[in-house]
Amino acid sequence: MKLQADRIGPLDMFKIGVGPSSSHTVGPMVAALQFRKVLEERVLPQVGDDARLRLEVELYGSLSATGVGHGTDGAVCAGLQGLHPRFSQTDDIWAVMPALEKEPTVLIGDFKLTFQPTEHLKWLGWTMDVKPLPHPNTMRFRLFENELLKFEQIILSVGGGFIERLDAAGSRTGSADTEEPDVELPYPFNTAEEFLAVCARSGETPWNVIIANQEVLGLSEAELRKQLDAILDTMDDCIERGVRTDGILPGGLNVRRRAKDLYARLPEPSARNGNDLRPSIYAIAVNEENAAGGRVVTAPTNGSSGLIPAVWRTLKEQHDLSRETLQNGLIVASVIGALVKTHASISGAEVGCQGEVGTSCAMAAAGAVAMLGGNIKQIEQAAEIGIEHHLGMTCDPIKGLVQIPCIERNAMGAVKALNAAALSLASDGHHLISLDRVLQVMKETGLDMNQKYKETATGGLALG
Ligand code: SF4
Numbered sequence: 080m081k082l083q084a085d086r087i088g089p090l091d092m093f094k095i096g097v098g099p100s101s102s103h104t105v106g107p108m109v110a111a112l113q114f115r116k117v118l119e120e121r122v123l124p125q126v127g128d129d130a131r132l133r134l135e136v137e138l139y140g141s142l143s144a145t146g147v148g149h150g151t152d153g154a155v156c157a158g159l160q161g162l163h164p165r166f167s168q169t170d171d172i173w174a175v176m177p178a179l180e181k182e183p184t185v186l187i188g189d190f191k192l193t194f195q196p197t198e199h200l201k202w203l204g205w206t207m208d209v210k211p212l213p214h215p216n217t218m219r220f221r222l223f224e225n226e227l228l229k230f231e232q233i234i235l236s237v238g239g240g241f242i243e244r245l246d247a248a249g250s251r252t253g254s255a256d257t258e259e260p261d262v263e264l265p266y267p268f269n270t271a272e273e274f275l276a277v278c279a280r281s282g283e284t285p286w287n288v289i290i291a292n293q294e295v296l297g298l299s300e301a302e303l304r305k306q307l308d309a310i311l312d313t314m315d316d317c318i319e320r321g322v323r324t325d326g327i328l329p330g331g332l333n334v335r336r337r338a339k340d341l342y343a344r345l346p347e348p349s350a351r352n353g354n355d356l357r358p359s360i361y362a363i364a365v366n367e368e369n370a371a372g373g374r375v376v377t378a379p380t381n382g383s384s385g386l387i388p389a390v391w392r393t394l395k396e397q398h399d400l401s402r403e404t405l406q407n408g409l410i411v412a413s414v415i416g417a418l419v420k421t422h423a424s425i426s427g428a429e430v431g432c433q434g435e436v437g438t439s440c441a442m443a444a445a446g447a448v449a450m451l452g453g454n455i456k457q458i459e460q461a462a463e464i465g466i467e468h469h470l471g472m473t474c475d476p477i478k479g480l481v482q483i484p485c486i487e488r489n490a491m492g493a494v495k496a497l498n499a500a501a502l503s504l505a506s507d508g509h510h511l512i513s514l515d516r517v518l519q520v521m522k523e524t525g526l527d528m529n530q531k532y533k534e535t536a537t538g539g540l541a542l543g
Contacts, residue, residue, distance in 0.1 A: 084269045087417035093310045094240045094377045096164035098369035099481040101381040103149030106236025111158025114220040122230045130224045134194040137219040141428035141534045143202040148479025215428035238426030239379040264292045271514035278455045286410040307406040314388035321364025328370045330480040338364035359490035361389035366486040379416040379425045383439035385489035390443040412446035415462045423522040427474035428534040430525025436492045437469030443496035456508025463514040464499035473532035475539030
């Protein structure tokens with residue numbers, strides 16, 4: 080099914096999961112879990128009682144180049160063993176791979192499948208069967224019965240925890256985790272211009288437009304708001320843990336956590352002299368938690384998970400915003416994320432960090448304008464500013480860890496988002512470059528960007 084922006088809802092963009100990466104941790108874990116489900120329901124009932132069963136997982140492209148630092152191996156093991164990024168405890172998730180190294184057995188119902196991570200998880204290159212990869216983050220899951228290939232699935236981790244399957248003909252089947260009923264929506268749109276038009280025509284607020292669409296897709300407003308509440312709580316919890324935890328982040332870079340120290344030295348409001356470090360500290364707090372493999376929300380990815388919680392928390396403290404306003408802000412932010420996903424990409428491996436922190440900045444700026452009472456034109460303008468000033472930003476994390484430059488980059492993005500919102504609110508929303516146009520440029524820039532700057536650990540800061 081062709082990707083359509085109005086089908087991607089707030090709960091698709093904001094997923095509660097586990098750090099450090101949505102494309103390299105959450106996506107592979109969900110993919111492994113989904114492969115396990117297919118085995119359980121369709122494949123294993125057809126194998127012989129005494130068959131010897133063995134699994135293999137192949138990681139290609141960027142997943143292979145930076146997967147060790149991103150915990151891709153541990154995430155795949157956890158998914159194969161039936162753990163879920165949202166519903167399983169983070170400590171349990173990271174305990175699976177060491178356990179499989181000792182006892183290499185995946186249990187699915189009564190079936191015992193051999194899977195020894197060191198031996199059966201393969202880190203491969205940029206071609207599959209001598210053909211170019213369908214996506215920089217490609218995985219192949221295989222089941223062998225008595226050493227003969229019985230079943231395989233190719234799954235792509237396309238950013239933000241979204242996954243897609245490749246069908247037998249080699250076509251991408253759309254987001255496997257967001258299959259929606261084929262119904263007509265009250266407010267269809269696929270571009271920013273169309274979204275602006277449906278809001279103007281209907282006279283509805285932008286969040287009510289999305290709520291009406293979601294209701295037709297089967298999600299009631301009450302349920303949506305309940306889930307958004309859980310998302311806001313998870314974001315806040317993450318900030319709280321972040322500003323109370325110190326120590327060294329895992330992975331070998333010896334990056335010292337600093338949110339706690341910065342927070343402790345935050346001056347009282349009266350002594351801030353206009354220089355409010357709160358958004359930066361909150362963003363760093365969340366991204367340090369993410370880097371430590373903790374519980375975070377994709378916004379739209381894990382690498383960019385700190386920016387939106389930082390902006391929401393700061394605005395809540397500054398303006399005493401209600402819970403409903405904060406939810407409405409998330410809904411508006413999700414529209415921008417959906418437009419980027421549809422017309423450009425939210426994957427650092429596909430278009431660089433402009434797709435992650437750039438997108439998050441645009442989402443946050445748009446949500447901030449909505450929460451502060453701006454109109455739809457100002458919302459679009461803020462999102463455009465957020466993307467425009469991240470165009471061309473590369474993705475070059477050192478050692479494949481989501482630490483340098485990712486953590487600080489969220490702090491910079493949060494400040495830019497607040498500035499973009501303030502600039503838009505101070506204007507009448509008139510601007511020359513549309514959001515649709517800037518998304519087109521973002522995609523072209525991402526395609527032109529040298530591969531070594533797209534999450535491959537072969538260029539830029541990754542070289543030290
Ligand atoms: S540099 Fe940006 S895109 Fe790359 S992993 Fe870090 S946050 Fe994600």
